[in-house]
Amino acid sequence: MSAQILDAIDHLGVYQVYTGGGTGTGFLIDATHLVTNSHVVSPYRTVAVEMRDRTRILGTVRRVHPQRDLAVVELSRPVDGAVLPLSDIEQYRPKQPVHILGFPVGLPLSLTEGVISHPRQLLDEQYFLQTDAAINPGNSGGPMLDDEQRIIAVTTCKLNEADAVGFGIPVADVRRFVEEFRAQSVPFGVQCPACDELIAKATRYCPSCGSNLDTRDDFKEFFHTPDAHPVADFVERALAKANVDPVLARHGDLNWSFYNGSAPIKVWCCCSDHLNFSSRLAQPGKRGLNDLFRFLLSAEHAPFFFDLAGSTIRMNLVIHMSDVFTPAEHDDLVERVGRFITKADSADNLLIKTYGCLPAPETQTDFLDAPAHENA
Amino acid sequence: MSITSLYLPAPVRRQFAHTPRDHARRDRAVEMFESGERLAAIGESIAYLIPGMATPDLVREPLCLVQGSARVRLHVDGDRFYLSAVLATLTPDSNATAALRHFVSSVAATGQLYQPRLRDDVVALEYSDRVALMHPLKLIELLQTTAKEASGHDAWLVDSFGVEASDREPIAPLAADEFDAACAIWDAHWAATEDMLDELRRRRSTALLNTIAAYANSQIEYALPLYGSLREDLSDADDVYADREEHPTKRQAALAQCVKEMRQRSRDELARCLGHARYAINPLHDGSPSLLTKVLSGAQRDQTIGDLNAAGRTLESALYQAVDYLYLLAYFAWPAAIAAALREPLDLASGRPLREAADVMRAHATNLVRAHGGEDDDERDEPADADTAGATR
Incomplete structure (x- = not known):
């Protein structure tokens, strides 16, 4: 059994779900819907779902059952992963x-x-x-x-x-949840934690059972836009300006990851003082290292810098947190982030073609020779 | 040979001035920055960082901060702030590729605001940004980290890669009598540490290994004005033998190797790595009353010392306490009276029978905390790992 699954693992409709709160797993119930946990998507109404080729597509949360910890996400386009069937066996035995x-x-x-x-x-x-x-x-x-x-x-x-x-x-609970979703007439609803009634808009008391929903954070949070952290607000504004969809880039709390062309870019806070942008681009070849290192250390790259982390060349930008909290200067910083994202995409090609480097394992090699990339 | 006393010599290293920073100045700098007085905020931030210094005007006059053998240069040109500290110049005879690899992997990869930048053959730590983006908190962090990095590696770079030291501040060599005293400390310290290692091999105690590791490093740090490659080598060894996450066998082997290597260092090498340096930014953290209380008192400390004494483990008891004093003296700057009070028990304990030494240091700790200790400092200026950096707990 395990061998069979492993053989087909790349074709299974099981995908990683990303939000600004963390990551989880979801599985297809048809070509455009997947089921995951409520706590994976909470409190977001839009999430990112990563395909096996590392591209991400947008997912819209359609139904949530906070008490049973289930959610249905509708994908922005059909995907072709294999849909695993829900078992119709109700009874399972220990040791199975x-x-x-x-x-x-x-x-x-x-x-x-x-x-x-x-x-x-x-x-x-x-x-x-x-x-x-x-x-x-x-x-x-x-x-x-x-x-x-x-x-x-x-x-x-x-x-x-x-x-x-x-x-x-x-x-059995999953099947019931999916069946009720199939019959759902509203675009979005949260099930009452007490009586399962589907509720489509914010309300203090459940119209069916009268439970006070104000006391249920896991219900309420789906009807309120999450408060954006100032750092998240800044980063997502900068990403949007650079034509990167911030929702698709979310990778947990104050973490983002995305590709620009061939360059994998990560954004995170390593400490309370620094906001880091980093792209793992290439690995040094075996010859011409003096020239390569001279290029990497060249003052011309400022404010960006290259480093060698283990055997991987990274391009980085560090923004001090005090800059993030200086809104008057955000335009300058947003432009700086944009330049970083653009330069990362062209830098791996340069390192490979001019300095004999090898692509980093994370690099999207398919994009390296793409015409648009060449022109970047 | 069993150990009957501890070797706790008076330092050759000069005492660093205790110059507590006026945190109100930092707050004022932030206020200036936020109200748009960006240039004034830069001057105020530097004046906060270097107590006693007149507020500089970087537009009118560039500033050079001497930090050990490093020169950290600051200036403002138009709307841009510039910081630079030269590390080395690559020469045809140097192992340039290895040096460049070191800069790009060990210096750049730390992710600091400053970065090693290459201009022709000169490698310098650099940072530049618009004045409008030089928030005081950012500037303070930048100056502190750059000064530390720039002054830590210069001689080591020369020794390791054959690069040329350039734009360096000369360090005053020790006087002849100071050098003799330093050599005596060096020899006796490593001999004493070797004896302790023998004792450790008999006892096979991780707690004793922790204490000896702390002693080996903090006594040298406190007693000798060491810089350059020797200091760097010691620091590298300390990273292994003092690392409590590492396996004790590996730590013990690293300590033994370090002792062996240090005992083989020549007088010439010592002479090259000893000297009285000037530091614009105090490289030590300011000691505080609460730190004294934290390190020299507490139920756990009393219990440990009591248990060791009751079990007749006098070496461990005395060494455990000595290391606390050495830690406080090595890594923190104190007012003269407290520094003397911290030194006194070491003078009294050095060379005395271990039991007496342990009792003397214990009694002094109680008195010291009573006289100078305290709780809840508003702004403690101590490293995040202060409780493990040198002390044994």
Whole structure:
């Protein structure tokens, strides 16, 4: 079974979901919809979904069940990943094998295995499928499969204070959630945590059961635009100005990652003082290193700089946090970020063609010889 | 041979002046910056960083900050601020490729605001930005980090890569009697550390390894005005043997190797790496009453010393306490009275039987905290890793 999944792993409709809060996993239920956890998308109504070729497409959250921790995301275009079927078996036995697909700690799609420790574990007034398979941050929202490659649960959480105690949302609940979504008439709705009623707009009390929804942050947050952190606000403004979709670039809290042409670009705060832009471009060749290093250290690159991190040449820009909090100068900084993004895309080609470097593993080599790239 | 006493010599290194910064000046600089007085804010920031200095005007006159053997040059031209500190000049005879690799991997990759830049054959740490973007907090960080980096590697670069030192500030050599005293400290310190290593091999105690590692580095740091390649080599070794995340066997081997190498250093090499340097920006952090309390008191410290004494482990007890004093003296600047009070127990303990030395230092710690300790400083100027940088806890 594992070998079969691994053989076909690149074709499975299981994708990484990115938001400004973190990353998780989602799986296709048809060509344009995927299911993930509510806590993966929360509190965002738009997310990014990364395809296997590292391109990202926009996803719009259509339905959320905060209590059952499920969400449906509609993709901006159809994708051709294989849709894994939802199992129609209601009863599973302890010790039955479980195969978990997901993106643990941001790694590429991975398979972990274990067994069902308890098929119907009661926890916080809900039933879960308990497993001993390794579950890590990033696995959330991914499918748990049986030996027949049928989805038997959706990965949701684990006990941090224990080893090998992970939980999945039973497939019966997932199926019901998907069926209700198929019958949904409003573009977006959040299910009442108490009675499951679908609610399409902000309200204090559930119109069906009267529960006070003001006390439920996991409900309320979907109806309010998240407060943008000043750093996030600055970065996303700069990205938008450079024609990079900030939603697609989000990669967790104060982290962004995207490609510009062939250049992979990451943005993050390494400490409370610095905002870093960095692009892993190339690896030094074996000859002509003196010339290469002279080029990398040349004063002409300021305010950008190159460094050698292990065996990878990176191009970097460091912005001091005090600059981010000096809004009067943002136009200058936004322009600087734009130049960095443009230059990163052309720099790898230069390093490879002029200085005999090799493409970095992260570089999108397909783009290196593209005409537009040549002209950059 | 069993160890019967500790070697805790008086320092040859001159005491750094205790010049607490006036944090109100920094706040004033921020206010100036935010109200649009950007040039004035630069002057105020520098004056905050270097207490006692007249507020500079970088438009009228460039400023050169002497930091050990480094010269950190600042000026404003039009609407731009410039900082530069030359590191080295590449020469035909130097191992230029290795030097450039060092700059691009070890200096650039630290991700600081300053960066090594190459102009012709001269490598300098540089930073430039519009005056409008020189926020005081950014400028202060930039000056502190650049000064530290620029003054830390010059002689090491020359020794390691054969590059030429350029635009360096000469360092005053030690007087003959100071040099003799420094050599005596050097020899006796490493001999004492070697004896401790033998003791460590018998005891196989990680706690003792931690204490000896802290002693090996902090006593040299405190007692000798060391700079250049020797200091850099010691720092590299310390990175391994003092690293508590590292396996104890590897740490012990690194310490043994360091002791062996240091004992083989020639007098000429010592002479090249010893001298009294000037520092515009105090390289030490200002000590504070709360730091004294934190390091020299506390239930855990009392418990540890009590347990060691009760178990008759007098070497560990005495060394554990000595290291605390050495740490405070090596890495922090103190008012003269407190510096003397910190030095006194070391004078009394040096050469004395271990039990007596331990008791003397313990009694002094209690008195010191009572007289000079305190809690809740508003602005403690100490490193983030102050509790582990040199002290054993």
